[in-house]
Amino acid sequence: MENAPYAIATRTLQRERAARKEAESLLEQKSRELYEKNQFLQESELRYRNLVELAPDAIWIHSEGRLTFLNQAALRLFGATCQEQLLGTPAMDRVPEQFRSTVDAWTSIELNKVHQGPRSGLQLLRLDGTLVEVEFYGCSIRFNNRDSVMHAAHDVTERLQQVAIRHRATHDELTGLANRAYLLERLGEEIDKARCAGTSLAVAFVDLDKFKQINDTRGHAVGDELLRVVADVLRSCVRDGDVVARLGGDEFVLLLDSSTGQLTPAMLAERISERLAEPVMLAGQQHIITGSIGLSVYPDDGQHPEELLRQADIAMYHCKGQRCSGVQFFTKDMQRRLDARLTMEQGLLRALKREEFVLHFQPQVDLRSGAIIGLEALLRWQSPDLGLVPPMEFIPVAEETKLIVDIGKWVLEKTCATLREWQDAGVPVVRVAVNIAASQFARHDFDTTVEDALGKHGLDPGLLELELTESLSMEDPKGSIALMQRLRAIGINMAIDDFGTGYSNLSYLKRFPVDRLKIDKSFTSGLATNSEDHAIVTAVISLAHSLGLKAIAEGVETEDQLQLLRAEGCDEIQGYYFSKPLPEAAAREMLLKRPCLHC
Numbered sequence: 001m002e003n004a005p006y007a008i009a010t011r012t013l014q015r016e017r018a019a020r021k022e023a024e025s026l027l028e029q030k031s032r033e034l035y036e037k038n039q040f041l042q043e044s045e046l047r048y049r050n051l052v053e054l055a056p057d058a059i060w061i062h063s064e065g066r067l068t069f070l071n072q073a074a075l076r077l078f079g080a081t082c083q084e085q086l087l088g089t090p091a092m093d094r095v096p097e098q099f100r101s102t103v104d105a106w107t108s109i110e111l112n113k114v115h116q117g118p119r120s121g122l123q124l125l126r127l128d129g130t131l132v133e134v135e136f137y138g139c140s141i142r143f144n145n146r147d148s149v150m151h152a153a154h155d156v157t158e159r160l161q162q163v164a165i166r167h168r169a170t171h172d173e174l175t176g177l178a179n180r181a182y183l184l185e186r187l188g189e190e191i192d193k194a195r196c197a198g199t200s201l202a203v204a205f206v207d208l209d210k211f212k213q214i215n216d217t218r219g220h221a222v223g224d225e226l227l228r229v230v231a232d233v234l235r236s237c238v239r240d241g242d243v244v245a246r247l248g249g250d251e252f253v254l255l256l257d258s259s260t261g262q263l264t265p266a267m268l269a270e271r272i273s274e275r276l277a278e279p280v281m282l283a284g285q286q287h288i289i290t291g292s293i294g295l296s297v298y299p300d301d302g303q304h305p306e307e308l309l310r311q312a313d314i315a316m317y318h319c320k321g322q323r324c325s326g327v328q329f330f331t332k333d334m335q336r337r338l339d340a341r342l343t344m345e346q347g348l349l350r351a352l353k354r355e356e357f358v359l360h361f362q363p364q365v366d367l368r369s370g371a372i373i374g375l376e377a378l379l380r381w382q383s384p385d386l387g388l389v390p391p392m393e394f395i396p397v398a399e400e401t402k403l404i405v406d407i408g409k410w411v412l413e414k415t416c417a418t419l420r421e422w423q424d425a426g427v428p429v430v431r432v433a434v435n436i437a438a439s440q441f442a443r444h445d446f447d448t449t450v451e452d453a454l455g456k457h458g459l460d461p462g463l464l465e466l467e468l469t470e471s472l473s474m475e476d477p478k479g480s481i482a483l484m485q486r487l488r489a490i491g492i493n494m495a496i497d498d499f500g501t502g503y504s505n506l507s508y509l510k511r512f513p514v515d516r517l518k519i520d521k522s523f524t525s526g527l528a529t530n531s532e533d534h535a536i537v538t539a540v541i542s543l544a545h546s547l548g549l550k551a552i553a554e555g556v557e558t559e560d561q562l563q564l565l566r567a568e569g570c571d572e573i574q575g576y577y578f579s580k581p582l583p584e585a586a587a588r589e590m591l592l593k594r595p596c597l598h599c
């Protein structure tokens with residue numbers, strides 16, 4: 001029989017041994033698990049630490065307002081060379097004064113919202129005091145057993161610089177509106193969209209009517225202010241995102257697509273016209289600005305950006321010329337007229353090269369003696385295609401394109417050459433009057449051009465008279481007076497042409513060193529039938545005489561007109577009554593025969 005106590009003790013011991021073994025193995029398993037977990041945690045910690053350390057974005061942590069951690073990117077962002085420069089310093093030191101309340105607010109609101117999107121428009125302060133543009137994130141974390149805040153920031157300086165460069169390249173600096181390049185780019189895109197959608201699109205070209213006047217009289221600063229005001233007005237007429245551009249000067253363009261709600265492009269243009277006409281204050285003075293608006297429409301008028309823009313421009317010019325209500329659609333007829341003008345321009349250029357111009361001469365007669373005392377040289381274009389073209393058909397085109405400067409030079413040269421030829425041939429020459437266009441007279445060396453032409457042919461300056469129009473001499477009265485004085489000093493005669501049809505400031509007129517006033521033929525033609533014309537003719541003659549000048553009436557066609565002019569004391573006449581303008585050979589013949597008004 002087994003010793004009972006011994007047996008009990010043995011079993012207990014065995015149980016204890018087994019339990020310990022089990023406990024030991026459990027402990028061993030637990031400790032292995034713990035080790036593995038620890039290992040995992042350490043790896044994870046290392047992984048995250050590496051991730052944070054190597055992250056391209058700046059990451060920093062602050063606890064109780066002081067920096068406790070910064071990654072390498074944060075050191076670079078703040079311009080530090082080592083952690084010690086920043087650790088322990090107040091985190092807010094890195095935020096410029098003006099952003100501190102914003103950062104405070106974001107931090108308190110969003111600490112727990114880890115997945116918030118970035119905040120942009122923030123700048124941080126580098127150690128050297130310079131600013132860096134960032135996108136900014138924030139969240140709360142536990143760090144070193146303390147409640148902390150982690151911030152991350154992405155340097156967007158370069159990106160913003162790129163955006164700024166692109167903006168500068170595509171926008172007008174003064175008004176912030178799109179520029180021509182951007183307008184054409186967007187117009188191309190909008191045309192593509194409209195083509196796909198089968199919709200239409202309008203281009204509105206806006207030009208201010210009084211910009212030059214305001215700029216000249218009130219200075220460039222006020223002119224600039226006006227352009228900014230107009231830019232705001234135009235922006236307010238369309239939706240955000242619609243293209244409003246300034247091409248330069250006072251030229252603006254809007255793209256109006258067909259999705260502009262209930263408003264048609266014509267209605268929108270009318271609205272723009274009305275808003276522009278509202279009074280504006282510029283540097284303390286009220287101004288009423290009006291604009292001329294030209295419209296072209298895709299696809300009816302054109303398919304390409306440049307084409308539509310040009311057509312809207314043509315329509316705008318047409319509107320300006322017609323002094324229409326302010327809005328004008330492009331029409332095919334405008335294009336035809338423009339093409340004809342272009343053909344004329346090219347024709348004039350050719351005419352100059354191929355010597356297709358000729359001069360006709362119309363005599364001027366002294367009313368008292370009846371003798372020819374002068375001739376007016378009148379330009380004709382002997383075109384191989386168009387025949388003899390009268391000046392009114394081509395002089396306006398020549399003036400607009402400034403070709404008149406070269407043509408006018410030719411007229412001067414040809415007049416002097418003809419006078420020389422006549423003199424050499426023993427023809428008893430008289431003074432010859434030449435018409436001078438505004439752009440010729442505007443050139444500061446005009447007197448030299450005239451002197452050269454006279455000098456080249458060895459002519460007496462007294463044989464030449466220059467006919468200037470009233471408006472031409474009034475454009476810059478002081479400059480005109482100085483130029484006229486130089487011409488007068490050379491010994492040249494001067495007359496004011498078409499007197500009474502333009503605007504004359506009489507106090508300036510008194511100072512113009514001119515010899516005669518030419519009464520416009522529109523007054524002469526009404527002399528015998530219209531009492532107002534009669535009154536004007538009488539007034540011009542008496543004004544000329546009171547200024548010590550001679551009066552010459554042009555366009556005299558009838559005996560009645562002649563008698564009335566004589567009765568009013570007019571000095572000289574010119575007109576079909578005595579002779580039409582004559583070709584050079586006929587004019588020479590006439591000078592040789594010397595017909596007299598009374599004979």
Ligand SMILES: Nc1nc2c(ncn2[C@@H]2O[C@@H]3COP(=O)(O)O[C@H]4[C@@H](O)[C@H](n5cnc6c(=O)[nH]c(N)nc65)O[C@@H]4COP(=O)(O)O[C@H]3[C@H]2O)c(=O)[nH]1
Nearest residue numbers: 378379390391392411435436437555556557574575576581
């Ligand atoms: N109905 C009527 N007309 C008469 C009579 N007598 C003369 N005329 C016309 O009246 C115009 C007078 O010249 P303008 O007033 O200087 O007006 C000139 C002048 O402004 C301009 N022009 C002519 N030649 C030149 C030039 O060489 N240079 C410049 N810049 N303009 C010129 O063209 C305008 C028209 O010249 P034209 O056609 O030659 O027309 C001329 C002449 O032929 C008349 O009794 N009845």
